[in-house]
Amino acid sequence: MAADGGGVDLGGRRSSRPAFRWRSGVRAGIHVLCLIPLAVLMAAGIAGDLGANPIEAVIRSLGDWALRLLVVALAVTPARRLTGWAGLASYRRMIGLWAFAYAALHFAAYVVLDQFFDWAAIGREIVKHKFITAGMLAFALLLPLAATSTSAMIRRLGGRRWQRLHRLVYVAGPLAAIHYIWMVKADALQPMVYFVLILGLLCYRGVVKSRAGGWMRK
Template sequence: MQRNWLKPLVFTLCLLPLVVLGWQGYADRLGANPIETITRSLGDWALRLLLLTLMMTPLRRRFGWRWPPALRRMLGLFAFFYALLHLVTYLWLDQFFDWGEIWLDILERPFITVGMLAFVLLLPLVLTSNRYMMRRLGRNWKKLHRLAYVVPALAVLHFWWLVKADVSQPLFYGLILLLLLAFRLPARRRPLAARTRG
């Protein structure tokens, strides 16, 4: 069945958190610490979208649906978009582009170090997320795109180190990531099982 409406719908939904933030800013409803609210909301959406991206392949495998893989790239790019805005908010509104302070933060605050690492590792994924690079890299493309699991793992650690006391939210995201990883394992072992049976 043709689903021409699906991509525009998901595109619009992905923009919604940004629209809501913009509206909250306009209506002066960002709370006592607007910069923190903006940074946190953008970080949350970056992580949620990273996990949603990873859900697409298991959905296709489990239910045989053909539409999830078609959304994977868009979701991944939106995850990057939110991570980039999250980073820019930190650099601009939080640190006023004070590169000395930023550098010290990266070196001395582990949760910033890990967030930065997650962002840097996201870059090769974004740059190679097109068909041309897929063809050029061949088998190495799949190897490189295993980073798609490393990035959210680092983001969960980044979140965990930030909250310190109440770890319920990073724990929740971490469990989802573990489930997604667990889902991938049997699929990779299946050929081995088939071999031993035969």
């Protein structure tokens, strides 16, 4: 789900073998880290440790992690610019996909656990409650991004068109945070933090872009 023009990385610079090995180690580490919240949640579920309303606890936790990982994915490019560590870019896509995975589980938990496939009720909720509308829209916008996340799809679309498509995250990201802001009854501090972080990370790209007079390119 890369949104910027940092150059599409197909993860395949295999000329230097030690660097490649090191990189796949980092990749495995990221996968493990991203699996931990899900494992903790499942363990708590099995242990019956999710409180009086376990369905709500599952949905909230999955949504939280989707937002957190989205923030991390969006922070990769600014971090790369600030540190000058070009290799960071190769981890962006997998973190973005993990953010999508949590968003998809969040959506699935709503459909299965919360509404139990009551599609009519889900339809009414989408129309009537703006926080559901925003959430559904954000998720729908992430679908084409996830679907085109393979290297084959990047080649097929061409880097430029792929990048343009993936700028949908500029809409999906803030919408996901707005979904959370509109969901809370009072105290919107935590969802506002996500909103500001996401907006800030997206704006950073805009600033860099305008300074460079175009999408940054090597």
